[in-house]
Amino acid sequence: MKGIVFTEFFELVEDNFGYEMVDKIIINTDLPSKGVYTAVGTYSHTEIVILLMELSKQTKVSPGELLRLFGHKLFDTFKNSYGMFFEKPTSSFELLTSVEEYIHVEVKKLYPDATLPSFDTEMLNEKSLKMVYKSERSMSMLAKGLIEKSLEHYEEKGEIQMTPMNEEGSIVEFIITLS
Ligand code: HEM
Structure with a gap:
């Protein structure tokens, strides 16, 4: 890490x-x-x-709540230190989709020893995005905090539904629905 x-x-x-x-x-x-x-x-x-x-x-x-708060903090850190990743996306969904396709790809180039999660993302309809988090590190609550801040960053409101897909919490489905 x-x-x-x-x-x-x-x-x-x-x-x-x-x-x-x-x-x-x-x-x-x-x-x-x-x-x-x-x-x-x-x-x-x-x-x-x-x-x-x-x-x-x-x-x-609780550890989960601490991780979620940590996600809020890391979002601000990323915004300050890696501003270039925030230039193109104009909405939370664009930003969140770019994590797997672009941001973490670039992070891996900068730091080949970084251990990153993977996200399968799919637009369910224009108001809902599905993101399936996968990582041996089981830090999905960190992802939740980062997703919450992504919505806030674009002044959007919505609900984040989180469903663990296994016991270890290494695969977790997020459904983000904008209101
Ligand atoms: C500009 C934006 C971002 C940058 C620069 C960035 C970069 C990073 C870096 C450097 C790490 C640590 C890797 C390590 O310690 O080896 C990390 C981990 C992580 N990132 Fe990102 N990230 C960004 C956005 C996001 C967003 C929006 C999400 C959520 C959807 C996300 C989800 C995660 C998670 C959950 C981890 C923890 C590692 C794991 O669960 O396996 N990141 N990211």
Whole structure:
């Protein structure tokens, strides 16, 4: 997992729960990287999961909810750091469709060691988009947060229906319906 995910995660923790919480989860988890992550480095996915579980334990906020909030934060980070991906799309559906076809393809070229999910996207009708999330990392709640922010970015409103397709949550169907 790219270092940017970790540095943004710690910023989320600091902004929402204070600097002491950053220290606390690093000390309590005692991970190989010892809380030292650089934006360009690559680290084990397990480390973010352990940090997330510890944060959930300390704050009593569920891991899923924390991931969704993290999705909101990452959306803003992506907007600031990778503005070029937001230039062409004129709606949330255009942006979301471009994640699989273009954005993550370019991300992979920039960072060949990035571990990205795949999305099968299909327009069901002009108001509904189906996206099937697939990733061994089972971070669909992060995707949910990113989808929510995509709607907000284009000042659109809608409902996001989420259906897990297996036990592990590695395949999850999203149906986004604009109101
Ligand atoms: C400009 C927009 C975007 C950029 C630059 C971007 C880039 C990235 C990067 C760098 C990672 C981390 C990969 C790693 O740590 O190895 C990532 C992961 C991820 N991205 Fe994107 N992304 C963008 C938009 C989106 C959107 C809109 C969605 C949701 C529909 C999405 C879904 C995800 C998910 C769920 C992950 C976590 C990894 C996983 O589940 O396997 N991304 N993305």
